[in-house]
Amino acid sequence: xxxxxxxxxxxxxxxxxxxxxxxxxxxxxxxxxxxxxxxxxxxxxxxxxxxxxxxxxxxxxxxxxxxxxxxxxxxxxxxxxxxxxxxxxxxxxxxxxxxxxxxxxxxxxxxxxx
Numbered sequence: 001x002x003x004x005x006x007x008x009x010x011x012x013x014x015x016x017x018x019x020x021x022x023x024x025x026x027x028x029x030x031x032x033x034x035x036x037x038x039x040x041x042x043x044x045x046x047x048x049x050x051x052x053x054x055x056x057x058x059x060x061x062x063x064x065x066x067x068x069x070x071x072x073x074x075x076x077x078x079x080x081x082x083x084x085x086x087x088x089x090x091x092x093x094x095x096x097x098x099x100x101x102x103x104x105x106x107x108x109x110x111x112x113x114x
Contacts, residue, residue: 001080004034004040005043009043010042011046012037012040013039013058013075014036014038014040015034015062015080015084015087016062020035021035039057046074061112062086063083064078064079064082064083066078067079093106
């Protein structure tokens with residue numbers, strides 16, 4: 001994501017748990033791969049477009065709070081970065097070994113029961 005933003009000036013706009021893949025290289029290093037760039041935008045084009053959107057891009061469970069609260073807000077780098085935090089939180093809570101079933105139900109409440 002950082003390379004796409006810094007080198008190509010592109011925002012992904014759909015950071016979600018399903019769009020991040022991990023793989024192991026031949027030398028055993030685990031790497032991440034950000035996929036599904038069909039909703040991405042070049043930053044220059046975002047700045048020239050109308051500041052209002054009639055629809056939101058992204059997977060709502062992982063969207064930034066400001067984008068959820070104000071759908072007309074232009075998508076910015078901070079929105080993508082906040083989405084990474086939501087994906088990390090979701091996966092840490094969902095896949096952390098624990099004996100309390102209430103935690104899993106809380107993941108549903110926080111991320112899926114809007």
